[in-house]
Each structure stands twice: as C-alpha cells, then as structure tokens.
Amino acid sequence: MTHTRKNIGTCSVSTTVTIEDGIIKDVQVINGCDGNLKGIMSLLRGMKAEDAVARMEGITCGRKPTSCPDQIAQCIKEAIAAG
Secondary structure, three states: OEEEEEEOOOOOOOEEEEEOOHHHHHHHHEOOOOOHHHHHHHHOOOOOOHHHHHHOOOOOOOOEOOOOOHHHHHHHHHHHOOO
C-alpha cells in the first residue's frame, strides 16, 4: 500500500511511503534537506514500519515541535491505520 501525507511544520512539503506486509518498501519526501533525507530514506527501506515509527516519532528540528523524521513517522502511522 502507498500512502501520501502533506507535511506540517517542516521544510519538506509531503511524504509518500510504500509498505508491504508491515515492511517499508519505499519512502519519498518532497523538498527538505536532500542529503539527510536520502540517508533516512535509505535506512528505512526494509525496516518494520512500527519500528521506524518508534525510532522517529517525536524528533524535533531546532525549536520546531516536529521534524522531517517525525513527519515521516506520522505518514507511516497513517498508512498503518489505513491498513
């Protein structure tokens, strides 16, 4: 299943995740810090979706209450809930 979410409070504008059998197959983030996000996306491929959420949810960026990793976690949570 593929799910897209508009990001809130970050430089990146949207996140798309593809999850199959609870495993992250692909992550795409539009805008944001290109190199950092490429690294995060590479690390997430093959990871259990729930483990990724546990590691990234709640991460902040500077004084912002969220971050690109937190927004990715929110997208993954929505995808899991959508089933």
